[in-house]
C-alpha cells in the first residue's frame with residue numbers, strides 16, 4: 513500500500529545524495545515502488561519531454577538511455593519509433609524492473625561518471641531523463657555521452673534547473689566544444705498539470721547537443 517507523500521520523501525532523499533554508492537543504495541530500495549509511488553502519484557512527465565523532443569528532432573533509431581531507471585523513456589519512445597533502445601543505470605534493481613518490460617535490447621549496468629562498456633560512436637542518439645539532477649550525475653559525464661554518440665547524432669538529456677547553475681553546465685559544455693557541433697536548451701516542466709505536491713512547479717532544461 514502506497515504511503516502518502518512517499519514520492520516526495522524519496523525525491524528529497526534522492527536530491528540529498530552525494531556519491532554513486534548513495535545512489536545505488538537508495539534506488540535499490542525505491543525500485544519496486546518507483547513507477548506507482550513516484551511517477552504516477554506525482555504526475556512525473558520529464559521522460560515524455562525528453563522522448564518527444566528526441567523524436568521531433570528526427571534522431572536516429574539506435575539510442576542509449578542513460579540512468580534509464582525503470583524504463584520510463586522507452587515507454588514513451590518505443591511506441592513513437594521504430595527505436596532500438598539500450599538501457600544503462602547504476603542501480604541493478606531499477607534495471608531489473610526496466611528489463612521486465614521488454615522494451616530495451618541491451619540492458620547493462622554502468623556508472624556513467626566512470627567509463628561505460630560501450631565502443632566509441634555506437635549510437636545515433638543518447639537520451640536521459642531525471643538523471644542529471646541534484647545528488648545524481650553532473651556535467652563530468654557529458655564527455656562520455658559524446659564519446660558513444662556518432663558524428664551527426666543527437667544527445668537529449670534533462671538537467672534540473674538548479675543543478676544546471678550549481679554545477680556550471682554551461683562552462684563544462686564550453687570546455688568540450690571541440691567535440692560537438694551545436695547545443696541549445698529549452699525549459700521543460702518536470703511534473704504535469706495534475707501534480708499537487710510541493711515540487712509541482714520544479715523546472716528542468718532539455719539540453720540538446722548535436723554532435
Ligand SMILES: C[S@@+](CC[C@H](N)C(=O)[O-])C[C@H]1O[C@@H](n2cnc3c(N)ncnc32)[C@H](O)[C@@H]1O
Nearest residue numbers: 535579580581584601602603623624641642643
Ligand atoms: C530519478 S531516476 C530517473 C529514472 C528514469 N530515467 C526516469 O525518468 O524515470 C535517476 C536514475 O539515475 C540513476 N543513476 C544515478 N547515478 C548514476 C550514475 N552515476 N550512472 C548511471 N545511472 C545513475 C539512478 O540509479 C536512477 O535510476
